[in-house]
Amino acid sequence: MAILYMAEPGSAAQWRQAFHESAPELEFREWPEVGDARDIEYLIAWKAMPRLMAQFPNLSVLYSAGAGVDQFDLSELPEHVSLVRLVDGAMADIMAEYVTFAVLALHRDILTYQNSQRERRWAPLPIIPACERRVGVMGLGNLGQVALQRLQPLGFQLHAWSRSPKAVAGARCYVGNEQLHAFLGQCDILINLLPLTPETTGILNATTLDALPTGAGVVNVGRGAHVIEQDLLAALDTGKVAGAVLDVLDQEPPLPDHPFWRHPRVLLTPHIASNVQVKGAVDVIVRNLHRARSGLPLLNTVHRGKGY
Ligand code: NAP
Ligand code: GLV
Numbered sequence: 001m002a003i004l005y006m007a008e009p010g011s012a013a014q015w016r017q018a019f020h021e022s023a024p025e026l027e028f029r030e031w032p033e034v035g036d037a038r039d040i041e042y043l044i045a046w047k048a049m050p051r052l053m054a055q056f057p058n059l060s061v062l063y064s065a066g067a068g069v070d071q072f073d074l075s076e077l078p079e080h081v082s083l084v085r086l087v088d089g090a091m092a093d094i095m096a097e098y099v100t101f102a103v104l105a106l107h108r109d110i111l112t113y114q115n116s117q118r119e120r121r122w123a124p125l126p127i128i129p130a131c132e133r134r135v136g137v138m139g140l141g142n143l144g145q146v147a148l149q150r151l152q153p154l155g156f157q158l159h160a161w162s163r164s165p166k167a168v169a170g171a172r173c174y175v176g177n178e179q180l181h182a183f184l185g186q187c188d189i190l191i192n193l194l195p196l197t198p199e200t201t202g203i204l205n206a207t208t209l210d211a212l213p214t215g216a217g218v219v220n221v222g223r224g225a226h227v228i229e230q231d232l233l234a235a236l237d238t239g240k241v242a243g244a245v246l247d248v249l250d251q252e253p254p255l256p257d258h259p260f261w262r263h264p265r266v267l268l269t270p271h272i273a274s275n276v277q278v279k280g281a282v283d284v285i286v287r288n289l290h291r292a293r294s295g296l297p298l299l300n301t302v303h304r305g306k307g308y
Contacts, residue, residue: 002027003042003285004034004056006049007065011278015044018282023289042285044086048072053081061298063285065276067091067143069302070196070223083302084288088280092146095274098221099137099147099191102245103156105267106189106217107133111243115264130155134213136187138203139194139222140166140173141308143274147193159186163306184211189219195308196223206231215242221273224250229260236265247273 003026005015012030019028026042029035040056046065053059059081064072067087077083105111109125116123133156137144140162148158148171158171161183165175174183184190190212194200204218204227212218218241220227229250235241245267246260252271260266288298302308 001025001041002029002035002039003044004029004031004040006031006043006045006047007276008046014278015282018278019285022282022286026289044281044285046071052076053078060292061288063281064302065281067274067276068195068223069308070225074302074304074307082298084284084298085300085302086276086281086284087142087300088277088284089146090277090280091274092143094277095143095193095221096147096150098247098269098273099193099219100150100154102219102221102247102267103135103151103189103191103217104154105245106219106243107156111265111267131157133157134159134186134188135191136160136183136189137171137191137193138183139192140168141193141195143221144191144193147191156189157186159183180208181211184208185213187216188213189217191219192222192226194222194226196225197307201225202228204228204232206234209235209241212241214240216240217242218244219246220244221247224248224252233259233263236263241265243267245269247271 005012005028016028019026037056038058041058041060042063043056043059044063044065048071061082061084062077063084063086065086067085069083069085072083074083112125135151135156136159137148138161140160145168148160148168151158152170160168160171161174161180163176166173192204209231232241232244243265247269248271254260260268284299291298
């Protein structure tokens, strides 16, 4: 029984140590030192790999080295192989920290002040109290719920949108496509924390951006392909969207001439909003080992029909 690690090479030693402490019975192997590929029952990978089952015929669980699984094609995995996300509480805390930073940056007009500073302009703007600012989160999963909890003490009016009904203390919740536009109309600052699926690809487009209040802020921490970039650029040009904080882009890194690099209304970060935390991830894997032995369903499995 072996687990093969194929993610960030710089962290492999940390993973090895964590497995050594928590599950010494599990042999840890690091790509490309696969050994006998028939031993590999578990794989930790960030990227999809061609002909996975041909390479690892005894694979039973593919662990995505992240919260997102859009890089994997579920139809290529046989039914008996589970796809599991390595999201945990620490990862959600780190994401909530980034979301708080991005919301406060937009709320307090930091993009405008950065531009003023470059132009040596001392130009105060009116201050809007948090209680008059409406903040909306798209996606109420592991990450979206913690982000909302973290924003609550700051006093914003909170709104949230998900596919199935949810109740979140202190936030007004909206459900499904029927309520999407009603939700967007309440978002002075919109945060995207959806998974990328066929239903959510391009969800932030000319029509949905137009449904936001004029001068809204947009934070994208989901996936770049959630946003039609040309439509966001157009909305920034007209002022429909006043500013955007983007941690993810369709192409990462963007080409050198991509307009977001130097756009005065865009704050760009290189996909660092959050990442897998080794301790929590190994904990999920070890708990799943025990659950499988007891015949219990695995934690954090991806639903094949929903794709997240
Ligand atoms: P999750 O637990 O699977 O939650 C997904 C949420 O999105 C759920 O509330 C779900 O609704 C909702 N949703 C999915 N499809 C929808 C649709 N068509 N319409 C409305 N709501 C829909 O995911 P998570 O762990 O919170 O992670 C979310 C995403 O964050 C990941 O997939 C990844 O792309 C991104 N991420 C980015 C970074 C970064 O560094 N930028 C780091 C980690 C993760 P239901 O609750 O009704 O199912
Ligand atoms: C990062 O983007 C992740 O999905 O974990």
